[in-house]
Amino acid sequence: MASVTKEKLIILTAPSGAGKTTIKTALLERMEALGFSISATTRQKREGEVDGTDYYFLKPEEFKSKITNDEFVEYEEVYTDQFYGTLKSELQRNWDLGKTVVLDIDVQGAFSIKEKFPHNSFVIFIQPPSMETLKKRLLGRKTESEASLRKRIAKAEQEMQHAESFDSFIINDDLDLAVLESVDLVNGFIER
Numbered sequence: 001m002a003s004v005t006k007e008k009l010i011i012l013t014a015p016s017g018a019g020k021t022t023i024k025t026a027l028l029e030r031m032e033a034l035g036f037s038i039s040a041t042t043r044q045k046r047e048g049e050v051d052g053t054d055y056y057f058l059k060p061e062e063f064k065s066k067i068t069n070d071e072f073v074e075y076e077e078v079y080t081d082q083f084y085g086t087l088k089s090e091l092q093r094n095w096d097l098g099k100t101v102v103l104d105i106d107v108q109g110a111f112s113i114k115e116k117f118p119h120n121s122f123v124i125f126i127q128p129p130s131m132e133t134l135k136k137r138l139l140g141r142k143t144e145s146e147a148s149l150r151k152r153i154a155k156a157e158q159e160m161q162h163a164e165s166f167d168s169f170i171i172n173d174d175l176d177l178a179v180l181e182s183v184d185l186v187n188g189f190i191e192r
């Protein structure tokens, strides 16, 4: 029987480069019941990214003012001077549309959300097959500076240690298979 709790959250978390964003996009394309929580960030927009679709790209002062106004459910300085946060208004916007909200956030953010919504959230940790693969993927992106790459690899090494701390984890070795596994997990949670 479907659960009475309608306000549900799916959290996709992973080290940077594990393929989380690709899996998120595939899930959102396939499942109408899902809606994306667009995070706010102070990082630079990458080529191809759209403000208000991929992220709300904010100036540090704008981000700080949202902190002061208590507009975030959680936020993190994911990398030095780069803030990322989940807006309360994004969760509500999706729930008002009757959607289960999907969050693409770092491991620390996933812990925070799980603590705030222990019963109606489900965390999927996406693991790259190995650190070597992850490094190759990050290098292949060509969107990061040398310094940014180093930061991402160091953080990924820490984050990998939490793979088994969450509700479920999948290994993103074969993307099609990882998407299928994610769809199954999400369906299982929605129908709960």
Ligand code: 5GP
Pocket (backbone or CB within 6 Å): 014, 015, 016, 039, 040, 043, 074, 075, 076, 078, 084, 085, 086, 087, 104, 105, 106, 107, 108, 109, 110
């Ligand atoms: P990227 O710069 O590659 O888009 O994202 C860097 C990291 O920040 C990723 O792990 C991404 O999931 C995470 N992230 C994106 N939005 C949020 C957010 O709202 N909160 C937290 N805690 N992390 C986020």
